[in-house]
Amino acid sequence: MKVGIIGASGYGGLELIRLLHNHTEVETIDLFTSSEEGIIFSHKYTHLLNIHDEPLLKIENDRLADFDVVFASTPSGVTSELLPPLIGRGPKLIDLSGDFRLKDPSQYEQWYKKKPAPIHAIEKSVYGLTEWNETAIQHAPLIANPGCYPTAVLLSLLPLLKENLIDATQIVIDAKSGISGAGNKPSQMTHFSETNENTAIYKLHQHQHIPEIEQAINRFADHSSPITFTTHLVPMTRGILATSYAPLNEGTTEKQLIESLQETYKNHPFVRIIKETNKFGTNQVYGSNFCDIHVKVDPRTNRATIVSVIDNLVKGAAGQAIQNMNVQFGFDQITGLQQVPLFI
Numbered sequence: 001m002k003v004g005i006i007g008a009s010g011y012g013g014l015e016l017i018r019l020l021h022n023h024t025e026v027e028t029i030d031l032f033t034s035s036e037e038g039i040i041f042s043h044k045y046t047h048l049l050n051i052h053d054e055p056l057l058k059i060e061n062d063r064l065a066d067f068d069v070v071f072a073s074t075p076s077g078v079t080s081e082l083l084p085p086l087i088g089r090g091p092k093l094i095d096l097s098g099d100f101r102l103k104d105p106s107q108y109e110q111w112y113k114k115k116p117a118p119i120h121a122i123e124k125s126v127y128g129l130t131e132w133n134e135t136a137i138q139h140a141p142l143i144a145n146p147g148c149y150p151t152a153v154l155l156s157l158l159p160l161l162k163e164n165l166i167d168a169t170q171i172v173i174d175a176k177s178g179i180s181g182a183g184n185k186p187s188q189m190t191h192f193s194e195t196n197e198n199t200a201i202y203k204l205h206q207h208q209h210i211p212e213i214e215q216a217i218n219r220f221a222d223h224s225s226p227i228t229f230t231t232h233l234v235p236m237t238r239g240i241l242a243t244s245y246a247p248l249n250e251g252t253t254e255k256q257l258i259e260s261l262q263e264t265y266k267n268h269p270f271v272r273i274i275k276e277t278n279k280f281g282t283n284q285v286y287g288s289n290f291c292d293i294h295v296k297v298d299p300r301t302n303r304a305t306i307v308s309v310i311d312n313l314v315k316g317a318a319g320q321a322i323q324n325m326n327v328q329f330g331f332d333q334i335t336g337l338q339q340v341p342l343f344i
């Protein structure tokens, strides 16, 4: 199949390239740019020498319409204009940005502070949390790939919320991300001298993933309480660790929590439930499409601590996008995504 990537030079784009090169069904990968047309890609990124020595292409709808699938990995506010004219013109569309995730356009305006996508396009888009929305993804013309934090949080919480094992009104989520989550554009926030030897909380109560997580909890687990969600930047390149705390509902045991997770994901190869562990961290999924989940009850407080880890660029972005492509095209979900984590 023929693949096009818009935003190829960004972190999500580079990860798509890395993973798609091992995909047995992919014949060609063409790379698009909004700012560096004609630049030889391997001159910009030496690690792609002898792999992508062709020039970057200008983004043009007629050209994009020829692909089987087009991935867009661009900043928010770009695909809301770029992709709607391509819906139904041929390629399956997979958007890694937040532009089509929120079903209520006023929420997008409020949290992203940008103009929302046209409502007809939002209505056609399907939320790409693969393990929870596979049937809809199969027929979707446009996939709204989930945010990195929501992927880690939702995969760990949805089974327990859906089965009413934990108190949905009292969820507190404390999440930490590596710096690649902020993309390749340098900023004050990601400057080495301000991130090295530092851990910082950011976007307190204002993070754009709050409404995305709440929307998905409502949709897939039928609870509508607001969540407390905080994000932290830690001095590492990749990885997200999300720790959620929730009181147990009457009668819930730790065994039930573990069994709920195991049962939910028994046929899902990328979600691993880690039963016993003293150490649980982002390096156990680094470079892979796994989401690992661990849950433990504190009998002193009767609260559950639910921890999950992903690689933000793989399961949190490019890997899940390719998993969704596999579902759309009827390939085995693991095709191209069997990388063993780079532990050390």
Ligand SMILES: NC(=O)C1=CN([C@@H]2O[C@H](COP(=O)(O)OP(=O)(O)OC[C@H]3O[C@@H](n4cnc5c(N)ncnc54)[C@H](OP(=O)(O)O)[C@@H]3O)[C@@H](O)[C@H]2O)C=CC1
Binding pocket: 006, 007, 008, 009, 010, 011, 012, 013, 032, 033, 034, 035, 036, 073, 074, 075, 076, 078, 096, 097, 098, 146, 147, 148, 180, 181, 182, 183, 184, 185, 312, 313, 316, 317
């Ligand atoms: N980094 C992460 O861990 C995750 C990111 N995301 C989301 O995925 C998207 C991409 O993220 P990421 O790769 O990190 O971002 P980057 O900033 O690293 O890359 C974005 C790329 O988009 C292209 N671009 C910029 N402006 C435009 C424009 N106006 N039109 C077309 N293309 C444009 C640029 O390439 P060029 O100048 O060549 O056009 C740039 O390289 C974002 O929306 C992000 O929020 C989602 C999950 C995780």
Ligand SMILES: CC(=O)N[C@@H](CCC(=O)OP(=O)(O)O)C(=O)O
Binding pocket: 076, 096, 097, 098, 147, 148, 149, 177, 178, 179, 180, 181, 182, 208, 209, 231, 233
């Ligand atoms: C470390 C870091 O800055 N991470 C980004 C995650 C970006 C992302 O996935 O945002 P979208 O919803 O726009 O896709 C953030 O917290 O905003």
